Amino acid sequence: MTPKPKISMYWASSCGGCEISLVNIHEHLLDVAAHFDFIFCPCLLDTKTRDVEAMADGEMLITFFNGALRTSENVEMAHLLRRKSKLLIAYGSCASEGCIPALANLSSRSALLDTVYASGPTIANPGRVVPAPETVIPEGAPLRLPVFNDRVQTLAQAVDVDYVIPGCPPESHQVWAVIEHVIHGKPLPAKGAVLGAGDKTVCEECKRVKREKRVTRFHRTYEIIPDPEQCLLEQGIVCMGIATRSGCGGLCPDVNMPCIGCYGPPAGVKDQGARMIGALGAIIDVAPMKDLGEARIEAHIAEVLAAIPDLAGTLYKFSLGGSLLQGGYANAPDGVEAVR
């Protein structure tokens, strides 16, 4: 009997939701166990990094790598697993585009450490202690911590990535579809392909009724109770569906909440936020002002858009790390205050 192909799943700076999305294929887990040697997954199995280090290069068929690269050890693991895996898949939003942890790239490392360890209503830290890569102790050699890097990187910013499975986290039925594809030995798509998702937008999957979009003002989610049938964007709620890749099935609009963009930009779009801001500008109703001249119309559009505060956190909530911006603090010196 030929040995089963080896697969692994690793988390870097992550929340564990990607592991749960795999566990939530529920009874299909038994199929995974039947077809693969699931050898390395710190969340679920006791196999060790050392066992991975001992493997031949490329010995693992697939590694599903989730989590962003926040610390020195996240980066080291990315390099190790790249070497040991034939196919390295960026699994989930953190690994593929930085996700919410990459919002940290909007401020400096020192501001972050200061907020976490030196301010806040419950901190009692008069000596302003900040955890350090090395702590000298009386008992012997120093205690070590991984280095907290200056900025969050996506997996592809550190190593070569074969495929991406988007989503925060990826929907479990999509994960199973990818695994089933491999089990059946079907040919794999070209390197760089996005797996487990569609190539249109969330709007294509959303059940809400869409008409011509003409928005006179935008609302924050708590300000209105939206009509249950009509497109949320048409009702002035900033729903990211129009700038987000399909694949989830339109879940959030289904419960009257806007898409927040967790599947990243749709096929052919590099920058999700830029796509969205373009879309927002285009749907603002300027018909009543069309005779007032371009300057007035632009001022009006700017005024309507001003009702949406925190554009970075709204339009790039998931995609900042992998976007053209990559967060504003690449190599910024410590001590520079965040610009918003």
Add this chain to the structure above:
Amino acid sequence: MTKRITIDPITRLEGHGKIEIFLDDAGDVEHTYFQVPELRGFEQFCLGRKAEDMPNITNRICGVCPEAHHMAATKALDAVFGVEPPPAAKKIRELFYSAFYVTDHTTHFYALGGPDFIVGPDAPASERNILGVIAKVGVEIGRKVIDCRSRNHGIIKLLGGRAIHPTAGLPGGWSRAIAETERAHIEQVARDNIDFALFSLQAFDDLVLKNTAYLELILSDVYVHRTYGMGTVDANGQVNFYDGQIRVVDPAGSVFAQYDAADYAQHLSETVLPYSYLKYPYLKRVGWHGFEDGARSGIYAATPLTRLNVTEGMPTPRAQEHFDRMYATFGCAKVTDRRYAPIHHRLATHWARLIELLYASERMLELATDPEITSPLVRVIPERIVGEGVGSVEAPRGTLTHHYKTDERGLLTMVNLIVGTTNNHAAITLSIKKAAQSLIKKGSVVTDGILNKVEMAFRLYDPCLSCATHSLPGHMPLIVRIRDRQGALVQELRQDS
């Protein structure tokens, strides 16, 4: 010569937690260090965000318990926007939260903590996992566990929009109401959950309590700590996961403090040590006195066991029967009409978790059959921005507190988070030290069994370091390395060898 034992997730690379044990010249444990090597910094990068985004942003603190962060954030927003949700919205939130408790406690008992007992603490590490549990108890039961997780994740998705990282929480309510057909389905799921919880308690009885060796382990002094304990109680002084006041009892069982979550900063402080990215909360009034047990140390725990230690009995009948039985087993006297002196044997946390599983199931049924649960009135539109709010729930791993301040536009200017596992950071450190001190004596040879028993000392907390550092969850694979002062390897033990 000082010997150094490193319990590390193999190399520093796996990064979930690391334990260093130092032996003195006599071979006894001199000191232990527990390190958490991860940080993401939500308190910083949430600043400037819209407050109403927090239920979605803080979900991503932890993918294992996003529902807890979602709920604490949503409750904090009620306060930030000065709005009282309609009764049906509160009930839907608690119903959703009950389904979450059922999945979460099930996952811990069968996949994470349970294998130590069901498969055995001395079983090979390769069998101490969910597949080992299934092999021991049969595929039929494995399927029951998978079904339980599946049907409750279905309810989470139905009510919250997504099975992982739900989205329905809003200041002043919940984004969807429940239709009667959905309600009937939820009622059936709740009934199935009660059966499953009773089955799990029976399994605990048969496999653990009736096994003399396991019972001795639970009752042994190795896992005893007399710290303060914390939990949320309702107006009757009884357990509630969704809402209530925070109660702290002292090691003898007297109520030390009871307060509104909004006042948490008057009661809790956090210290920072240079070798762990995770902070150490403690009771402000008692103070931080290092890693010491007892009433004079501000260290407290917030776990399923402490929640039962602070409660005036369980609010549901079947959970109450098992509650009485557990305290009787430990010979605890009553300190009030309904509350017992605290159990300090920390391995009883596993038992308490199953009693909570039953309570969550019974509570879910109460809510699913509440006539108001299908009311369409689930939202109130806020009319002002108060600018500050605290939201608190009992996360499965301990009391969870979110505290926000905003500017006049509702943009965040301050975020403070004290999460489930973080409460227990110092207590976990204590437990590791005690287990090491009890199990490693006079230079005795450290065996693999000892290693797992040290690991059991922290696994009982179900430590979610993802929550704690706002980074990584889980079960920590371990290796022990014994080194001399120069760093030369004297002995190495691995769980999976």
